[in-house]
Structure formats: structure tokens, C-alpha cells
Amino acid sequence: MRTRAGCQMDPVGVRRGLQDALMRSLDSEAHLGSEALVRERRALLHDGADLVQELLLEPVLPYDSTAPIGPIARATGLTDQETGLLTRALFSSPPEGFKLRQHQADSWQIAATDRGRHNPIVTSGTGSGKTEAFLLPVLSRLLLEGRTWQRPHGVERWWEVEQRPRWRQLRPESPDNAMRTMILYPMNALVEDQIVRLRRALRTIWDLGDPRSGSVATHQRRRGRGTFRAIVPWILCRRLPRSCGVKRRITSCSVTRVTLPSWHSSPIPGGSRCRPAGT
Template sequence: MHDLVGAYQRLDRIYQLYIQSAFPLRYTALATERNDILKKPGILSQAPLVEPVPTYPSSGMDLATAAARLPTGYNDLVSLGQMIFDPSIPLYEHQWKSLEAVILNKKDIVVTTGTGSGKTECFLLPLLAQLAKESAFWANCPQTTSQQNWWNGKGNRVSQWTHAPRPKAVRALILYPLNALVEDQLRRLRKALDTSQVHQWLNTARGGNRITFGRYTGQTAVSGERKQDSIERLRRELTERSQQWTEIQKLQDPELNYYFPRVDGAEMWSRWDMQECPPDILITNYSMLNIMMM
């Protein structure tokens, strides 16, 4: 059974951390008073409401079994997708049918199942299966150097992934009408592609490559030309991200990691980095896509 109360408490804590990091206060007394207010019941969240939902038919297969039934080359889905499914949890029938339709039958799909039925996995599993197959043929990625962390100090800006010799292209486009949905998808991709477990497999089996992904919305740093003042804004942004990630690790709550970007991972740093080296998976909204294509 899922820990509903624990999930509620973690979400409430995440919102508190977000407000503290996004809207810092100069004076300690004010910050303390605000934190005390945010902790009061009903300020940031209400007590959880539990709604029972129907049980969806199971495929009877876990991810390893499902991946074994795919054609040669797609089987590494079990490693690339290891963070999506717990080994003890079987795929729903509609999740397996989606994977089967896309990979085995080369069909397009439309998924219309209910809330909480794992619709995201219906497109994410075929996508990761295809990336697992293609990435097997990529050239090894050179190790990053200290210069990659260019924001530490006064050095010149260094592009995030131009050092990788593999073909650079957007391999999947995920479109959402609202930024809130973009943020939710970003959290899922961080869990799927930017954890230490997946990094370890990619280092061993894919020559240190990463499956890159990036959010390109109005919230993405940095807009405009690559002028010095804009570069300094990006430097400050990446410095804050790095410090934020360090603080999050001290809390020792793995679930919190998925709500914040890590600067040493596969998530793209900025618009400039995505323009110079397109991410494998691009997440955006309709308005921003229209601007990008103009």
C-alpha cells in the first residue's frame, strides 16, 4: 500500500522549500516568521482526500519480462527504464499493449485510460526502448573536465554537451498546454534518466553518454543574446542550482531529488545549451514551440 500520509507530508515540505529558495528574504527574523506561517495547517495544503479508483487489468509481466519479449536491440529497456517500475510491480495491460503496438507493430497510439492508470508510461516506455536501441551505436562520450563547471569562478562559458561526439538531435518532443504539466513531466524524467543508478548503467553500457532532456518554456534560463550580463545571470543561476542540490542531498530524501535539477546530470542547463546541442527529449508548450519555429 502507498504511504498517502507520507506523500502528503513530503509534498507540503517540498512547497515550503520551493518558496524559501524562489523567494529568499534578507532578514532572518522575517524568514523565520514566514516559515512558521507556512507550517500551519491549511496555509500551503489541506488534509488529503482519498478517492478509491478501479483496479486496471494487469499484463502479468514485470518490466524485465516485457523487455525480453521485444526484438533484439530493445531489450536494454529493462536497464534504461529501471527507475520507472519497481521490479515487483507488473505493467498494466494497456501499458504492455502500448509498448507492443509501438515497438512490435510500428503503430501510433492514443491512450484514454483514467487518472492514475499510468498513461505517461504508455509513451515513455516505447520512447526509452527506442533510445536504448539507438544509444548502443553512439560513440563514447569523453569525460567532463573541471571547465564544464564554468560557473565556479570567472571563466568563460562552456557549452554543456558539445563535447559529446554522438549525433545531436531532438529524438522526442513532449508537448503540454500548461507549464504545470511540463513540470510534472520533468520530475518523471529526472527519476527515469537522471539518477545515480541509471548514470552507472550508462557509464558502463553506453560509454558515458547520457539521455539528455530539457524544458524549454518561459521559465528556462536565459533568453536573449549571449551578452556578458546574460552570461553572468546564467552563472548565478547555475551557482544557485549547484548549492540547492547540495542542500537537498543533506536531507537524505531520494524523492526530493526529482523536484530539483542536478547540474552534473542529463538535464539541459539553459536555452543556449539546447540551441547549441538539442536534447534527446524536448519538453515544451505550444506557445514556446510556435516561437521556436518562427
């Protein structure tokens, strides 16, 4: 297969194209008037320098989908409607006839049990669906717990009150304030990617809207006021998790090492007394 430029779309062709692009960029940024010096620099970069790393090829083995999701979901206590929400959220597929990979089914069943082992470890390869293997038990447990939650109250606009005794959270909630899930990743790059995936899944299950950044153009600020008032499920203030807790927290190991011993952040994990959904 070839691109429009005629380069082969294989690992060797991609590496060669990337190397040529970096060399052209270097020639442009650090221009030399002598063609001989340019050729010598190119030869050094091509042969001796680590301008482009050597190829690392990882075979991706096919993983067959063999476990129907319906019986497993019913065994964990989910209704057909909740199973449909979960399947569409994680796999963008209807539940009818959908099958899980075996390690996903095993992880869900082990994490959902209250007896014996309930901390699965999934070591399958790249592209095998490891993320879904731990999100299935986490989200299904939240769905089960969410049955008893009352409808959230409206936004309490404490900032509009002239005389207020102390700061209050944006919206009081009926469930106990406790962190239900902590998701740790070894690198921040993985956190950014997984936040997008988890937000997309949660947006399918619960109508969470979408938090907007503060860098909004001037002509859009007036239009965004109504949107801001409607953004109630997202944490937009650092004081919220310290005062009322969080149900799901996505962070990295380095950040956790800083926040856990800190007295300033201690209420965040300190209010949680629930058994983790899985590790």
C-alpha cells in the same frame, strides 16, 4: 477516517475545511469591527460566492496488471539487464514477475514496431499509468540506440581559454545531434510534475547527477565548484540546444508554437530527422 483536528477525511469534509480556512483568512486580512457585518459577509461567501468550487468526483477504476514485462521487452530487443533498468526506473520494482497493464503493453508493442501503425493513443482514466504507456517506448528506444553511443568526452572548459575563435559546446558527443523525443503537455503544471518523474526515471537509468540552481548560499559556493564541474549531462546554457541539439525535450504547446517559427530556435528541431517514438 479522521485527522488530528477531528475533521473527516472525505471530499465533503475537505471542502468544508478548506472553506472555513479561507473565511478565517479573509476575516484576518480584511478585518471588520462590526460582528454583524462579519456574519453577513460570511453568509454571502457561504451561500452565493464561488469561494470554493462544487465537488467534482471522478471514479478511479482498477486496472489489472496482466502482461508480463519480460517477453514484451525481449520482443522489442531489450536485454534482461536493460529490462531491469527500465522496470526499476519507471515502476521502482524488479523485473522478475512484474506485469504491465494491458494498455501499457499494447502501447509499447505498437510504438516499437516498424510496420503499419506505430502511433498509439491511450485514453484510459486517471491513475491508469498513461505516463508509463508512452515513456516505455521512448526510453526503450533510447536504450537500444545508446548501445552504439561512445562514452562521453570530458568537459571542454572553453571558458578558461584566453583566446578562443568562437563559442563551443560544453562537451562534444558521439551520437548525431538530433532531438529524439518531444513531450508536450497542455498545461505548465503538468510539465513541472512530469519533469520530476522523468528526471527520477532517467537518473535511475543513467547517472545524470542533479543540476543545481544558481541561488546558492555564499558559504556553499566554494563547495559547489567541484559539483558544477561534474554536472555534464544537463543543459545549463541556452546556447547548448541551439548549437548541438537535444535528445529529449519537455515543453508545452504554447512554448512550441513560439519556438518552431522562430529563426533563433530553428536549429533545435531542424537538426532532427528521426521518426518520433510515438504520439
